[in-house]
Amino acid sequence: MKQVVQSIRTGTTTVRELPDPIAPPGGVVVASVCSLVSAGTERYVVELAKKSLLGKARERPDHVKRVLQKMKQEGLVTTAHQVFAKLDEPMPLGYSSAGVVLECGRGVSDLKPGDRVAIAAPHAGVVVAGHNLCAKIPEGVTFDQACYASVGAIALEGVRLAKVSLGERVLVIGLGLIGQIAVCLLKAQGCKVLGTDIDPKKLELAKSLGADAVGLGSARQELAAFAGAAGVDAVVITAATQSNEPIEFAAEACRVKGRIVLVGVAGLNLPRPPFFMKELEFTVSSSMGPGRGDPSYEDKGVDYPIGHARWTAQRNMQAVLETIAEGKLPVDRLTTHRFPVERATEAYQLITSKEPVMGVVLSYPETTTPPRRRVELKSAPSSKGFGISMVGAGNFARLVMMPVLSRLGGFELRGLCSAKGLHAVFSGESMGFSFATTDLREILADDRTGAVLITTRHDLHAEMTIAALRAGKHVFVEKPLCIKPEELDAISACVDELGSKCPMLMVGFNRRFAPATEKLRAHFRGLTPLSVDFRFAPGPIPASAWPQDGDIGGGRIVGEACHAIDTCTAIIGSPPVRVFAESVGPVGGVETTDDRVFITMRHENGGLSNISYQAGGDRAGPAERIEVFGGGRTGVVEEWDQVQLWKGGDVTRASGGKDKGHAEELKRFLDACRSGGSWPIPWGDLHSVTWASFAAVQCLRDGAPVGS
Numbered sequence: 001m002k003q004v005v006q007s008i009r010t011g012t013t014t015v016r017e018l019p020d021p022i023a024p025p026g027g028v029v030v031a032s033v034c035s036l037v038s039a040g041t042e043r044y045v046v047e048l049a050k051k052s053l054l055g056k057a058r059e060r061p062d063h064v065k066r067v068l069q070k071m072k073q074e075g076l077v078t079t080a081h082q083v084f085a086k087l088d089e090p091m092p093l094g095y096s097s098a099g100v101v102l103e104c105g106r107g108v109s110d111l112k113p114g115d116r117v118a119i120a121a122p123h124a125g126v127v128v129a130g131h132n133l134c135a136k137i138p139e140g141v142t143f144d145q146a147c148y149a150s151v152g153a154i155a156l157e158g159v160r161l162a163k164v165s166l167g168e169r170v171l172v173i174g175l176g177l178i179g180q181i182a183v184c185l186l187k188a189q190g191c192k193v194l195g196t197d198i199d200p201k202k203l204e205l206a207k208s209l210g211a212d213a214v215g216l217g218s219a220r221q222e223l224a225a226f227a228g229a230a231g232v233d234a235v236v237i238t239a240a241t242q243s244n245e246p247i248e249f250a251a252e253a254c255r256v257k258g259r260i261v262l263v264g265v266a267g268l269n270l271p272r273p274p275f276f277m278k279e280l281e282f283t284v285s286s287s288m289g290p291g292r293g294d295p296s297y298e299d300k301g302v303d304y305p306i307g308h309a310r311w312t313a314q315r316n317m318q319a320v321l322e323t324i325a326e327g328k329l330p331v332d333r334l335t336t337h338r339f340p341v342e343r344a345t346e347a348y349q350l351i352t353s354k355e356p357v358m359g360v361v362l363s364y365p366e367t368t369t370p371p372r373r374r375v376e377l378k379s380a381p382s383s384k385g386f387g388i389s390m391v392g393a394g395n396f397a398r399l400v401m402m403p404v405l406s407r408l409g410g411f412e413l414r415g416l417c418s419a420k421g422l423h424a425v426f427s428g429e430s431m432g433f434s435f436a437t438t439d440l441r442e443i444l445a446d447d448r449t450g451a452v453l454i455t456t457r458h459d460l461h462a463e464m465t466i467a468a469l470r471a472g473k474h475v476f477v478e479k480p481l482c483i484k485p486e487e488l489d490a491i492s493a494c495v496d497e498l499g500s501k502c503p504m505l506m507v508g509f510n511r512r513f514a515p516a517t518e519k520l521r522a523h524f525r526g527l528t529p530l531s532v533d534f535r536f537a538p539g540p541i542p543a544s545a546w547p548q549d550g551d552i553g554g555g556r557i558v559g560e561a562c563h564a565i566d567t568c569t570a571i572i573g574s575p576p577v578r579v580f581a582e583s584v585g586p587v588g589g590v591e592t593t594d595d596r597v598f599i600t601m602r603h604e605n606g607g608l609s610n611i612s613y614q615a616g617g618d619r620a621g622p623a624e625r626i627e628v629f630g631g632g633r634t635g636v637v638e639e640w641d642q643v644q645l646w647k648g649g650d651v652t653r654a655s656g657g658k659d660k661g662h663a664e665e666l667k668r669f670l671d672a673c674r675s676g677g678s679w680p681i682p683w684g685d686l687h688s689v690t691w692a693s694f695a696a697v698q699c700l701r702d703g704a705p706v707g708s
Contacts, residue, residue, distance in 0.1 A: 001421075003018050004093045006045060006092075014345065018124070019372060019425070024419065025300075026105055026107045026300050027130050027131060028103065028117075030121065032097050032099040035094055036150075036361055038094070039359075040240050042093055044265075092124070096148065101115040117134045119135075120133040125341065125364045125365070129298075130298045130300070135149055136321075138322060145331050148334070154178055160289075166190035169233050170194070172196070172238060173246045175199070175202040178238045178264070179197070180205060183195055184210065201356055212226070213226045235253055237260065237261065239266060244267030257281070260282045289311050289316040297312070297313075336358045337350060338360075340363050340364075373437055376434070377434060378432070386410075387411065387451075388450065389414040389433075389443040390453040392454060393417075394423070394456075398427050400662055401666070402427060402431050408670065414435070416436050417439070451476065453477075453478075457546060461482050466490060475505050477508065478507075483554030488691065491505075509570075509681060510563075514640055516643050516659075519654060520635045521570065523647070528630070529607040530573075531629050533612070534611045534612070547560065548595075556613070557700075558693045558697060565601070565611065569688065571628060572603045573607075574603040574605035576602065579599065580600045580601075582597065582699075595614075596613070596614055598611070623639065624640060633645070637656060641656050
């Protein structure tokens with residue numbers, strides 16, 4: 001399939017050939033017929049991409065702050081590499097299209113192959129999205145019209161937040177694409193509408209679409225004639241400007257207790273006098289409606305009960321389509337330009353030029369062939385022998401794992417798999433992979449692939465690990481091994497069943513391979529029992545983030561604190577057998593406390609470890625510290641850099657180089673794969689560390705220690 005992508009670093013817009021996606025649980029795959037370029041939003045993205053590095057930094061000071069914090073924690077070289085790698089990532093463009101359903105994922109019952117749908121998805125020949133971001137196209141509505149549904153839902157949500165009713169007078173500031181749609185929707189609800197813009201041609205269009213009055217700029221004379229001395233009942237701002245003028249004009253235009261909704265972009269310096277004197281209501285409309293941006297709604301397909309959220313993103317899309325079908329939203333008259341997707345770059349040159357433009361529609365060739373889920377990236381296979389493939393091309397894979405692989409060398413890079421294909425093609429080309437795919441089966445069937453690296457979201461680890469082992473591939477799976485006890489049982493059963501023929505299995509517990517950890521282990525070698533204290537303060541993330549989701553990320557104990565559990569196990573040299581955990585007490589407004597916890601573990605050889613996993617601090621503060629005691633010796637590691645070892649009253653100081661062991665763990669895994677040596681991490685450790693993370697979560701729920 002072809003997809004339109006934007007390079008943030010170079011500013012170029014291109015059309016790339018990508019493998020077709022697979023329908024995930026709760027999602028659908030749609031063959032696009034048309035998609036709509038949202039000129040305002042997408043112009044901003046393209047123009048930002050074309051700015052210099054300094055210009056980009058000025059636009060996003062929040063990103064600059066994060067870079068500075070990362071530089072302090074991980075060093076200049078690592079940070080610079082990751083920043084430039086991030087800038088090199090392609091960005092998909094678009095979010096409003098229409099087409100025909102090709103496949104439905106598990107759990108989708110309201111759609112079927114062959115259905116005509118509008119979908120909130122990028123500009124691509126074949127797209128995938130959760131079924132809550134799809135709406136069936138009514139009879140009589142064409143694909144050209146239906147591709148306006150997602151953009152129209154943005155305008156409709158703004159109109160709904162304005163809480164308008166029959167006969168009210170409403171001012172629309174900004175008559176771009178969304179502003180024109182807002183005019184039509186307000187008229188459909190029986191409102192009187194005044195539209196203003198700085199472009200006279202847009203005023204003419206709004207008038208032809210039913211606006212009762214129009215005015216150029218801050219049209220005070222037209223406003224007085226339209227609303228009289230009382231003022232308008234509501235204002236919908238769909239302009240895109242850094243100026244504060246739209247807010248000031250809206251406040252001036254409103255009657256007492258009037259309502260202002262910001263759908264577009266404007267300065268947010270609210271002038272206190274008119275807001276105070278009139279008791280004005282101000283709302284910022286976020287997007288298409290409730291559910292947009294909520295992973296449970298978008299990815300899992302969990303709908304909001306209609307009694308609690310009457311107009312969700314999907315229901316707003318459906319309402320827009322019905323309004324089009326009734327002839328009250330003539331979007332055909334908004335389309336000013338059409339391009340086949342192959343010429344999409346011309347469309348983006350157009351929207352960033354000074355030429356008048358409103359609705360730009362991209363068209364796609366009819367899909368008549370079976371899905372193509374593999375794209376060849378190199379013309380001839382490498383002769384390096386042992387081949388590795390990777391599943392997952394997210395941030396960790398691209399910014400951490402792939403740079404390590406490029407430095408190690410000595411093997412052939414075969415397939416790179418990602419859910420939607422874009423990052424698989426981009427990273428696959430830059431790294432030298434032979435092919436990109438969206439289907440794990442392509443990798444498992446590749447006879448040149450000897451090992452598979454799994455770096456997907458955590459909920460996929462167990463299933464993919466078992467499939468790869470059964471296919472005879474060595475497996476490196478990024479932590480955690482799995483996120484549910486029953487998954488650990490299934491992996492254990494697979495390892496037992498394969499027995500001596502079981503390929504190698506390794507989990508990305510990189511910290512046990514860090515130089516600082518190796519120094520600690522050497523300092524305490526042969527001494528038992530040891531006591532270890534590991535403070536791990538990774539910084540907070542929202543409770544809505546996927547790592548916090550027990551069904552996807554497993555929660556932060558299973559998904560991240562497992563690093564500390566494994567490191568303590570490696571230092572003590574013995575698996576945990578008894579676990580007790582306790583978190584901070586609930587506080588008003590705090591949605592989870594599982595990421596602020598103390599975990600105490602008794603190890604089989606009598607050693608004791610305590611993990612302080614604290615996400616409640618400042619990200620700029622110290623993140624990781626290890627203290628080890630035993631046999632008359634003491635060892636301390638601070639931030640994987642400062643190592644202090646005490647023995648006989650003397651202290652030895654060394655540096656760990658801020659190296660967390662990612663390169664060493666991959667080197668040992670690949671060396672063992674090629675030489676047939678023992679597993680770098682024994683299966684007993686992999687199993688017991690994973691069990692201990694589940695035990696800690698269970699203890700938080702039950703309040704009693706787990707284990708013997």
